[in-house]
Amino acid sequence: MHEFSIATELVAAVVGEAERHGARRVERLECQCGAMRQIVPAMLIDAFELAAVDTLAEGAQLTVKTVPPTVRCRDCGAETQPTDWAVECPRCTSLNIAVEGGDELLLTSVTLEVDDER
Amino acid sequence: MNVEVMRNVFARNDALAADTRALLTQYGIVSVNLIGGAGAGKTTLLEATLPKLAGRKRTAVLEGDIATTHDAERIAALGVPAMQLLTDGGCHLGAALVYNSIQKLPLAELDLVFIENVGNLVCPANFDLGEQRTVAVLSTAEGDDKPAKYPLLFKRANAVVLTKLDLLPHVSFDVEQCIRYIRQLNEAAPIFALSAKTGDSLDDWVTWLLSA
Numbered sequence: 415m416h417e418f419s420i421a422t423e424l425v426a427a428v429v430g431e432a433e434r435h436g437a438r439r440v441e442r443l444e445c446q447c448g449a450m451r452q453i454v455p456a457m458l459i460d461a462f463e464l465a466a467v468d469t470l471a472e473g474a475q476l477t478v479k480t481v482p483p484t485v486r487c488r489d490c491g492a493e494t495q496p497t498d499w500a501v502e503c504p505r506c507t508s509l510n511i512a513v514e515g516g517d518e519l520l521l522t523s524v525t526l527e528v529d530d531e532r
Numbered sequence: 533m534n535v536e537v538m539r540n541v542f543a544r545n546d547a548l549a550a551d552t553r554a555l556l557t558q559y560g561i562v563s564v565n566l567i568g569g570a571g572a573g574k575t576t577l578l579e580a581t582l583p584k585l586a587g588r589k590r591t592a593v594l595e596g597d598i599a600t601t602h603d604a605e606r607i608a609a610l611g612v613p614a615m616q617l618l619t620d621g622g623c624h625l626g627a628a629l630v631y632n633s634i635q636k637l638p639l640a641e642l643d644l645v646f647i648e649n650v651g652n653l654v655c656p657a658n659f660d661l662g663e664q665r666t667v668a669v670l671s672t673a674e675g676d677d678k679p680a681k682y683p684l685l686f687k688r689a690n691a692v693v694l695t696k697l698d699l700l701p702h703v704s705f706d707v708e709q710c711i712r713y714i715r716q717l718n719e720a721a722p723i724f725a726l727s728a729k730t731g732d733s734l735d736d737w738v739t740w741l742l743s744a
């Protein structure tokens with residue numbers, strides 16, 4: 415259940431954005447999770463809901479986008495972006511691959527409710 | 533109001549980690565964050581390593597645990613200053629706890645500070661503690677596929693210690709296969725296969741620490 419420790423950091427990050435813009439509350443947010451973080455989106459969403467209670471992000475709707483890594487085969491040269499976690503080349507099944515990227519964890523978009531919109 | 537951002541989710545933690553790193557650098561201290569599963573052998577590795585550093589590096593240990601002061605007591609028994617950091621159920625150490633604790637150490641009198649993270653292959657991999665070197669500790673009792681299952685840690689690691697090598701005759705652990713999985717994620721990190729219990733093959737690891 416590492417989703418909870420990540421959710422706590424996500425709440426801090428989004429509340430930081432909300433405060434910076436003097437917002438009343440956070441309506442929606444979107445984050446990009448590299449597949450290497452092994453985050454189960456539904457679990458992160460549940461954990462976020464709990465961690466956000468009593469903050470500006472309480473009730474905010476979270477969307478999680480999973481970003482695949484790039485797998486480069488050192489044997490056949492294939493470059494693929496498997497959606498599932500891969501330990502072999504999807505083309506030639508070699509284990510001699512290099513896994514690149516897929517370790518990002520970014521808050522990419524925030525929708526805020528601010529006073530002057532009311 | 534919609535705001536497009538590109539904000540690292542761990543910005544709060546990473547800012548404190550940067551403060552820790554700056555403070556340690558100012559004192560010329562190198563810190564090493566040991567991350568591995570529960571019971572992998574992190575404390576035993578320290579017990580075998582610290583006496584070999586005696587007289588060459590002035591060391592201290594921050595012991596992260598969910599509960600009990602057992603590990604700090606084991607280190608203190610060696611005559612090395614040890615501080616127990618309890619997370620009260622938390623599954624990883626965070627930069628804030630380390631930043632606050634590290635200031636209680638006699639920094640001017642230290643060269644090398646080890647931080648033993650809470651036994652867990654998943655959560656600690658997400659949190660920078662401000663260390664100069666991240667070390668993944670994996671034991672032969674855990675299975676050779678662990679790097680493939682817990683990629684983030686092995687990607688982040690500056691070195692991998694493969695410990696409990698003395699158990700190889702009793703477990704089905706393919707060292708070559710394990711190294712292959714590590715190299716999928718990390719081409720550069722040195723891999724030290726050793727036994728903390730028998731003290732076998734510790735030399736390369738100790739040399740690496742001395743030059744860190």
Ligand SMILES: Nc1nc2c(ncn2[C@@H]2O[C@H](COP(=O)(O)OP(=O)(O)OP(=O)(O)O)[C@@H](O)[C@H]2O)c(=O)[nH]1
Pocket residue numbers: 568569570571572573574575576577603650651652695696697698699726727728729730
């Ligand atoms: N055979 C063998 N046993 C070892 C070795 N290293 C550690 N052990 C044993 O493994 C068990 C766990 O060792 P610890 O050093 O306490 O493991 P740890 O990673 O610090 O554990 P936590 O801090 O609780 O996560 C103990 O029973 C050790 O004696 C080794 O190299 N060989």
Ligand SMILES: [Mg+2]
Pocket residue numbers: 574575576603648
């Ligand atoms: Mg321990």
Ligand SMILES: [Zn+2]
Pocket residue numbers: 487488489490491492503504505506507508
């Ligand atoms: Zn291939």
